[in-house]
Amino acid sequence: MSAETPRQFHLNAFLMNAGHHDAAWRHPRTQPERITDLSYFQELARTAERGKLDSLFLADGVALWGNARYNAVGGFEPLTLLSALAVATEHIGLIATVSTTFNEPFHVARKFASLDHLSGGRAGWNIVTSGNVAEARNFGREEHLEHALRYERASEFLDVTKQLWDSWRDDAPVIDRERGVYSEEGAVSAIGHRGTHFRVDGPLNVQRSPQGHPLLVQAGSSEDGKEFAARYAEAVFTAQQTLADGQTFYKDLKSRLAKYGRGPQQLKILPGICPVIGGTEAEALALEDELTELQVPAYGLQQLSGMLGTDLTGLPLDGPLPDLPEEQDINGNKSRFTLVAELARREELTIRQLIARLGGGRGHRVFAGTPEQIADQLETWFTEGAADGFNIMPPYLPGGLDDFVDQVVPLLQDRGLFRTEYTGRTLRDHYGLERPAGRTAVAS
């Protein structure tokens, strides 16, 4: 795509309670009793920082995801947790998920600006539109907002938040005690936004932050999702099962940038991988089996029903999937639906096999192997045009992150694929992305 292929790739640690595998909490090496304990996440964040990772990331939904009977769900809200983690770390970027469907731009702009100040420029926002009807039902609605409308709202939401972040010029506080002028006339301005979904006067009540705007991250891969990403996102999380799919997605998304006046290096693509690490390949596979053995079938069935928009209860686990709807009829996560449906079709999986395959990464790629094999995989995806970096989803925590940082990262560093020290100060620096220019004073 780009003439100057970047020499090194980027790594994000996607932290998830006891780990990404849906049975991780049952594994003896996890600590589900600590998921509401700040020190647990402080330790994880410090581990990721020890590995010089670009960022850590917290997913989020505004309903209880999963089923509290069978999984260690719930826990901290991301923006509060990341604010606390800002204090426990110095370099690593802090990416919180916030939905544009159930929030107001003023609140969101403000919280990210605040986190960016708190952390000295390390805030990132994973912009999601929320795909779950349970979320709508916590916000006064019976049904979910329609998919296209969600992205339309998201787009206006971003237009408003960007204006709010720029409502204070970088030079706004002049703090002239003598004259009694805190900021010059015009340095802090209303935005007067009047749109379809929002009407926001502004200005924001937060000074412009170290990064100007938080890093904008996105993770939807439907047509609307990709278009939104091409227009606004600076990093994209994505779930791709095969190198070929990864290459197609990469090419597709990068090719959409030009029409928004953006270059290919202005958006970093980070496919997810759930690395099941073992000292030998056999050990890795044994660990994977051990986790599969711990799965609760009722839970897997419920999750799968949700992803496929199809009630599977009562169907024989060792039989095939029933007929599925078309992607156009899915009002939830369209791209995940298609990925799972195709995986089942391609590999002719039974329901039980599919549940096992999805246990580790809910559709993200799971790869079991030695540190060398995992490093090889990452290198291949990177050099073959499927990734600018990776979203690392440890199957179980804290051990799965320790192993990645202590065993995989050094190999990547030896190969010159990953940094050995932080060289920048902000999250944008880590990803090699520019600080957005703000408004400047009009010459008088």
Next chain:
Amino acid sequence: MSAETPRQFHLNAFLMNAGHHDAAWRHPRTQPERITDLSYFQELARTAERGKLDSLFLADGVALWGNARYNAVGGFEPLTLLSALAVATEHIGLIATVSTTFNEPFHVARKFASLDHLSGGRAGWNIVTSGNVAEARNFGREEHLEHALRYERASEFLDVTKQLWDSWRDDAPVIDRERGVYSEEGAVSAIGHRGTHFRVDGPLNVQRSPQGHPLLVQAGSSEDGKEFAARYAEAVFTAQQTLADGQTFYKDLKSRLAKYGRGPQQLKILPGICPVIGGTEAEALALEDELTELQVPAYGLQQLSGMLGTDLTGLPLDGPLPDLPEEQDINGNKSRFTLVAELARREELTIRQLIARLGGGRGHRVFAGTPEQIADQLETWFTEGAADGFNIMPPYLPGGLDDFVDQVVPLLQDRGLFRTEYTGRTLRDHYGLERPAGRTAVAS
């Protein structure tokens, strides 16, 4: 009111950028350049904790308050800042203001539960209904929601958040790895709320927190405000200018508790005081004058116009106030309107004098004197039935808080009026308030 008058009182530090005086930022001993610097607030929080204060508190509005040309306004959003301060402190309570008018109960319940977990049970919520039309205009409205309707919404808001906090039983995570049961059937339950303003299915996606519910604080003193406080609040911030007014308010509010089945000790009343501390009385008065001298008249006039719901621009500063509306016609902060109008009437103040009087505490009582004199004032209000404690509003920071902690607190401790060590673990412990019981398992 109560037979067992408490032996000791409570102290809250109300932190405000450069200090509560509207000219504090111009004073050479303040640090307005640090108001978006976490370390500044960490230092303030540690100072308050050094003084063994019960809590610290951050006010909040969802618009830019004041005028960024003439004052060091803006800065951190409270919930993110307090989450970071939780890490820098061990004992002190952390009270954030959040409006029920421009938020959704699910978000708010969740963030406070998260902060409560993060801080080990130190979260408090100052529940406000927002009185400023500029806030409405950041949330799609042209005019502000009507005062009575705001309190009606607040009431339903509280009903929902309480149910959400109780949607997880305290014993919910059993974490039975063997059986594959994270929480028993019924331990995490939907709330199915259907009301006038909200429809929320629940459950919350956060485990029940150390305090069960955050400490509920309120600060509105209109009729509706007092009724709301009597029903829900466990601590009340209030602005009273004279001991007599303080006593009347105290008696009034405590007398409203019984009809909600509550005892007088279940709500703590904390009048605000802005203590201007000097080694001698003359020094204290000189400091007060110095701050008054630094006031920007245009700013004071704008603030006063807002409080009085009356445009005062162009009026002679050395003349009297014009005719004012009635409280019933004020749709903003009703109690503050009445307080200011009465102060001006009682003391026959010119506009300039009124601006000077309001500079320190925006209507809160300002008292300049020696540490002894300030301790005497607090003791009197406490022993004469006007207060269960105080909301300390340093006129300038950090010095004004240092002086209070280092010079006034020891006197209070010597007199046996204030703790010398923290004896409890949670914010509720500090205030001597019970942890709300949650749902319990239904015997089968």
